[in-house]
Amino acid sequence: MEINPLEVIRSRKSSRTYTDRILEPEVKVRLLNTLSVHSTGLFGESLRLELVERQPGEERKMKFDYGYITNHHAYLLGKTKKSPDARMSYGYLMEKMVLEATRLGLSSCWMGYFDPDFFTEIHLSQDEIIPAIVIVGYAVEKQPVKERMIRIAIKASQRKSWDNLFFLGDNKAPLTPETAGQYAEVLEMTRLAPSSGNTQPWRIIREKQSDTFHFYKKVINSSYEERGMHDVDLGICMSHFEIACHHLSLLGKWEKRNPGLSAWEYKMSWTGE
Template identity: 35%
Template structure:
């Protein structure tokens, strides 16, 4: 999985009738066990057969296999989940499979039952895995249009130079251009793109610009999952461009716009 995979990735909601090849299931199962996250929070994944476990999502056509995950409720768990699940989904994409993050439009009770969610545990999201159909369902086409899924906010609305007063132009992003572009094209819940990054020398600070209604008692803050996804995209592209770093939490205490929260820093 690499920059090419992140560029090629798009949400897929319409699948062919073909079952996922067993060797691909084996590869994904092996990769699941290897995964870790910067917070070392355990995330448990399971691959489910839709018929056997009676699980479904009303926005999907033809989905026969799902991946579902859960964690123990704790600080940073949404970030850890977003980071690991996105890596798993990118692995599926690199194997030729279609995926889509689903945190809302699913039969939640059925998925929770299937993965046996216990007290204190959270099952935040799922993905189908399968082969993308040649033609999207009418519903999928309408959804993509309504949430402008093929568009992203301007680069300089998302990324900043040293502080939030100086928008960062794409032409000035230098060695961080590809990692930042990969964040910009990441998936996010209803394509809200809550990630804001401030580049300060060798340190890149990640912030969440919160939208009302996305932080819910029972499933946590969905936009923190978006931030975990952004962390994975940034790190994969940084590694591929020869920039090894690590995530730390060391708040630089910048002046922040409204509803904006410090999340983490990528330190080269």
């Protein structure tokens, strides 16, 4: 039975402690199949994401997991050409994979801090980057205390309230679930998107009297911003927005058309049909 994508969004959360269990062959086939089907970024450009696996317990450790992400041995990642919107587009496409992995019963964790040298099978030319990776696998049943402490420290289970994120007409008037109408659930699904350090740098302004939504980046953390993580975050939230729209049969398309409504950095607009 097909699992409702909104339920998938609601059920996903980052896991940082994995078991030795390797990906079930059937799960792997389905994941690889989805990777080959979804290979187009936000701007229609071709973008190839891959699954890389290591033997569980393999000696070579990854730098920057700081020892608190344990037992990881399967990864989703890809390279993309450097451009102002490359990270956003990567986040958009990769989040579709994260949700597919969740649907297949896998746990995951986005990693902005990772060791690119760990992935010797991916060769980067000077104009290419791997914006972030995603660890996938089977998480331990009970989160260890260390992991729970991390979640508490970054308030990982809390999201900003609607009045901090969604606006009507300009960047001051709040957009409430009541005034959002049929887009209320879409925005709620967007609110649940993961982000680096749970910073939720996205701000959305809906045009008055139309189903057009403008997406902006508000810098919350300068070191995440310097690493380009906030742009990845923006792409992730767009993925949630689009998936919820499709599920609710709300048609529309992405385009760039800055309406000049806010000093936040304009990124993209969704125009409802």
